[in-house]
Amino acid sequence: MRIDKFLSNMGYGSRKEVKILLKTKAVEVNGEIVRDPKVHVDEHADQVLVGGEAVAYTEFIYLLMNKPQDVISATEDKYDQTVIDLLAEQERHFEPFPVGRLDKDTEGFLLLTNDGKLAHELLSPKKHVDKTYYALIEGKVTEEDAEAFEKGVALDDGYVTKPASLNILESGPVSKIELTITEGKFHQVKRMFESVGKRVIYLKRLSMGPLSLDPDLELGEYRHLTEEEVTSLKQRNF
Secondary structure, eight states: OBHHHHHHHTTSOOHHHHHHHHHTTOEEETTEEOOOTTOBOOTTTSOEEETTEEOOOOSOOEEEEEEOTTOBSSSOOSSSOBGGGGSOHHHHTTOOEESSOOOTTOEEEEEEESOHHHHHHHHOTTTOOOEEEEEEEEBOOOHHHHHHHHHOOBOTTSOBOOOOEEEEEEOSSEEEEEEEESOOOTTHHHHHHHHTTOEEEEEEEEEETTEEOOTTOOTTOEEEOOHHHHHHHHTSOO
8 A cells, every 4th residue: 555545544634745744754664664644554564654653554434323313314414404414524534424214302322434335234134133213112111012012013104124122121101122133124113012002202222133232322322342342242153
């Protein structure tokens, strides 16, 4: 890889800006000052320094966000704030995208990455990746509802959902539940409860696959996944 492409990919500016940086003699490769933007480097083996600081090449990024309400799970939107707008420039530079969508009024776990292959695996209907939600339900949720969800319920368009696990935490005029599903139809959790005559009034995603929402993340905050967390995603039996 050319040194100007390497540095541009790592957020040091456009190719033109990197060329200017190289002329300042601020860039070293394996202890030698490099000024020629055409010089090739091995991004995995060569040591690159900018201003005396080592630059570790990164191809993919993986971010865990606690998505707030009123933010769109998209890369851009003409009218609403998106999850990408919540990222710092150093992350936006890698052009990450949300893996799946959370409704505008839904909070919680959202994975963002620029690893298209992993995103495809996580979203594939054939992979049956678990997604667990916490919700407040208007109406008394019963064991009959849990049994219905376990068998699969018909949504308003006639689609019958795959078996889902409903855990009733508190049943009353406003019930508290956790629901685990293995698919991601449009507004699925809300539509599942509508199918049994109840309404979701608050929804938060707690987990996806082997990863859970970090309790230390405030709404709108995010962090990079640890190496162990990335490994757990990639080693899942897709």
